Amino acid sequence: xxxxxxxxxxxxxxxxxxxxxxxxxxxxxxxxxxxxxxxxxxxxxxxxxxxxxxxxxxxxxxxxxxxxxxxxxxxxxxxxxxxxxxxxxxxxxxxxxxxxxxxxxxxxxxxxxxxxxxxxxxxxxxxxxxxxxxxxxxxxxxxxxxxxxxxxxxxxxxxxxxxxxxxxxxxxxxxxxxxxxxxxxxxxxxxxxxxxxxxxxxxxxxxxxxxxxxxxxxxxxxxxxxxxxxxxxxxxxxxxxxxxxxxx
Ligand SMILES: Nc1ncnc2c1ncn2[C@@H]1O[C@H](COP(=O)(O)OP(=O)(O)OP(=O)(O)O)[C@@H](O)[C@H]1O
Ligand SMILES: [Mg+2]
Numbered sequence: 001x002x003x004x005x006x007x008x009x010x011x012x013x014x015x016x017x018x019x020x021x022x023x024x025x026x027x028x029x030x031x032x033x034x035x036x037x038x039x040x041x042x043x044x045x046x047x048x049x050x051x052x053x054x055x056x057x058x059x060x061x062x063x064x065x066x067x068x069x070x071x072x073x074x075x076x077x078x079x080x081x082x083x084x085x086x087x088x089x090x091x092x093x094x095x096x097x098x099x100x101x102x103x104x105x106x107x108x109x110x111x112x113x114x115x116x117x118x119x120x121x122x123x124x125x126x127x128x129x130x131x132x133x134x135x136x137x138x139x140x141x142x143x144x145x146x147x148x149x150x151x152x153x154x155x156x157x158x159x160x161x162x163x164x165x166x167x168x169x170x171x172x173x174x175x176x177x178x179x180x181x182x183x184x185x186x187x188x189x190x191x192x193x194x195x196x197x198x199x200x201x202x203x204x205x206x207x208x209x210x211x212x213x214x215x216x217x218x219x220x221x222x223x224x225x226x227x228x229x230x231x232x233x234x235x236x237x238x239x240x241x242x243x244x245x246x247x248x
Contacts, residue, residue, distance in 0.1 A: 001026035001063055001200045003048060003083065003168055008057030010043055010224075018043050018224045020057075026168050028217035029194045031202045034235075035221035036245050041204045042088050044221065045170050049085045050075045063167040082167030086157050086174065088204075097146055098156050102131045105160035134159045138185060150177050158186055162193075171203040175210060183207075187214050208246075212236065220245070
């Protein structure tokens with residue numbers, strides 16, 4: 001598994017918000033991407049998943065069946081190769097029940113619509129079993145109804161991604177808006193899937209104790225550039241990270 005970008009830049013007008021010579025994700029089990037507010041973490045994830053067009057640079061993805069060049073692809077095509085991202089801010093889901101949102105994300109697309117992330121044929125019994133398993137794993141207010149709160153919408157967004165069986169799963173601030181116990185349930189489920197070899201994960205978070213606990217490897221982004229990568233211990237004790245982010 002390898003997601004790689006070279007000479008990746010993004011500028012809004014004259015303001016360059018991402019400028020990365022080279023970065024690779026997917027080689028460690030569960031990777032963290034940390035950095036100050038406005039560092040460019042969400043923009044980088046948007047670039048990697050082709051939701052945001054780069055100003056320059058190349059992106060390649062290898063999920064085990066050869067190298068895909070992502071630059072010419074649309075974000076739903078990238079998703080079907082297996083690179084899927086959650087959202088930092090949630091909108092939508094008001095017109096669909098929790099289970100219908102998951103069914104839609106799991107159903108093979110009939111056309112080029114964005115609703116389905118899923119690549120392969122699956123029969124409806126298999127989808128129903130998966131939907132039930134995911135929804136029952138979490139304490140929703142009404143498992144047969146609608147997401148009731150911002151936290152429940154956030155959780156539905158994460159479960160929509162998981163039901164599509166990503167090979168590389170990018171999570172943008174999963175803990176923001178979720179109660180601590182639900183965050184742990186999500187991260188434990190994700191860690192289990194990583195341990196089973198079902199997927200690799202990159203998680204963007206400001207909750208550093210969560211990063212240190214769950215991540216095998218951490219990338220530090222500041223002012224649009226990756227300044228350091230290493231194990232949690234190495235990142236914790238890195239002087240640049242401390243100065244620029246941890247307020248030391
Ligand atoms: N559509 C846009 N137009 C102009 N500037 C943008 C746009 N999107 C992001 N930016 C700017 O790019 C920079 C990086 O933003 P980004 O959201 O990627 O940061 P982040 O690291 O995810 O921050 P946070 O931790 O607060 O989520 C910020 O200065 C932001 O204001
Ligand atoms: Mg962000």
